[in-house]
Amino acid sequence: MVQDIVSWLLIAGGAFFVMVGGVGLVRMPDFFTRLHPASVTDTMGAGLLLTGFMVQAGASLVTVKLVLILVFLLFTSPTAAHALAHAALLDGLKPWTGKKDGAP
Amino acid sequence: MAHATSLFAVLYGVWLALSGHYTLYFLLVGAVCVALVVAIAMRMDVVDREGHPMHLTWRVPGYWAWLMWEIMTSAVDVSRRVLAPRLRIDPVLERLPTSQKTDIGRAIYANSITLTPGTVSTDLRDGMVQVHALTSGAIERLRQGEMDARVTKLEGES
Amino acid sequence: MFMAATAALLVTIALALARAFAGPSVYDRVLAVNSIGTKTVLLIAALGFLAGRPDFLDISLLYALINFVGTIAVLRFIRQSRAQEGN
Incomplete structure (x- = not known):
């Protein structure tokens, strides 16, 4: 019972942060600012959701696999984000600074 | 050598976690596969303090x-x-x-x-x-x- | 509750898809696709629980691998084609 409540809270939190990431992806003004909400999804969203699943699965091989998925996501997502941002900068994409005039 | 042994242990642990079958055949096949991967990694010269930072x-x-x-x-x-x-x-x-x-x-x-x-x-x-x-x-x-x-x-x- | 998680993931995938269509730069699209990939990993895991088939987790793990390699591969491809345009 307690297990169910804890996992429900974790999954609800994860779902919330995943959605925030999606909203941010649509709302933010330029590419570089969009990277930040995407990283909310990748860390908090995925972390809470998978932890919620782990609590639901209990001590079993399923939990081990969920941990592996989480560790893998946490190792690869910053690498992918860094590669994206680096490539965009090299390509000459200018970060938005919020200035209405002057800035190119 | 310590790095190679540790890499072998980590990879074999992943194999055991993902396979879920614990018959002699699967355990042996796993050991062979992991040994092969470690051998390839050593040939690639990535099994050192930087490639496998176990001191952390x-x-x-x-x-x-x-x-x-x-x-x-x-x-x-x-x-x-x-x-x-x-x-x-x-x-x-x-x-x-x-x-x-x-x-x-x-x-x-x-x-x-x-x-x-x-x-x-x-x-x-x-x-x-x-x-x-x-x-x-x-x-x-x-x-x-x-x-x-x-x-x-x-x-x-x- | 897995239903709720699945619904949230689907909504987010739809939002990311909107960003993938809107662009404007190719990097926005790659970011959106990478983001959809991450959510697909979670979606497959949630579906595994929903269907009571934990074997789905293996597919989910594999998808996480492919998603990462795919993103890096696309970036390489973009860089290479840009470099050729430049010459």
């Missing part, structure tokens, strides 16, 4: 715990900004110094910056890391250097 193992959990807290607080901050009716962001791109001595230390620092919502590392060279931050507050936090100091401590080469 004991210090990593403490760092992860701190990083997790950091991720949670900044994720909440970014989420607030995303959901606020008016977007209150002032993105900045800036170069910051790094105090790590090894490449792996700098890589951990840059990856930690990217993993924390609100800051993304965009370039890493000449001992400087270029960071894009969603707000000037986030870059101010980085400039204070707590994460930098913690990664240098984790790296442990003084």
Whole structure:
């Protein structure tokens, strides 16, 4: 019972942060600012959701696999984000600074 | 050799976790496959302090715990900004110094910056890391250097 | 509750898909696709629980691998084609 409540809270939190990431992806003004909400999804969203699943699965091989998925996501997502941002900068994409005039 | 043994143990652990079948045949096939992978990795010359940094193992959990807290607080901050009716962001791109001595230390620092919502590392060279931050507050936090100091401590080469 | 998680993931995938169509730069699209990939990993895991088939987790793990390699591969491809245009 307690297990169910804890996992429900974790999954609800994860779902919330995943959605925030999606909203941010649509709302933010330029590419570089969009990277930040995407990283909310990748860390908090995925972390809470998978932890919620782990609590639901209990001590079993399923939990081990969920941990592996989480560790893998946490190792690869910053690498992918860094590669994206680096490539965009090299390509000459200018970060938005919020200035209405002057800035190119 | 110690690195190769440790790599073998880690990979075999992953094999056992993913296979879920514990008959003699599967255990043997797993050992052969893992040995093959370790042999290839050794031929590629990546089984050393940098490719398999097992000397970090004991210090990593403490760092992860701190990083997790950091991720949670900044994720909440970014989420607030995303959901606020008016977007209150002032993105900045800036170069910051790094105090790590090894490449792996700098890589951990840059990856930690990217993993924390609100800051993304965009370039890493000449001992400087270029960071894009969603707000000037986030870059101010980085400039204070707590994460930098913690990664240098984790790296442990003084 | 797995239903709720699945619904949230689907909504987010739709939002990311909107960003993938809107662009404007190719990097926005790659970011959106990478983001959809991450959510697909979670979606497959949630569906595994929903269907009571934990074997789905293996597929989910594999998808995480492919998603990462795919993103890096696309970036390489973009860089290479840009470099050729430049000459």
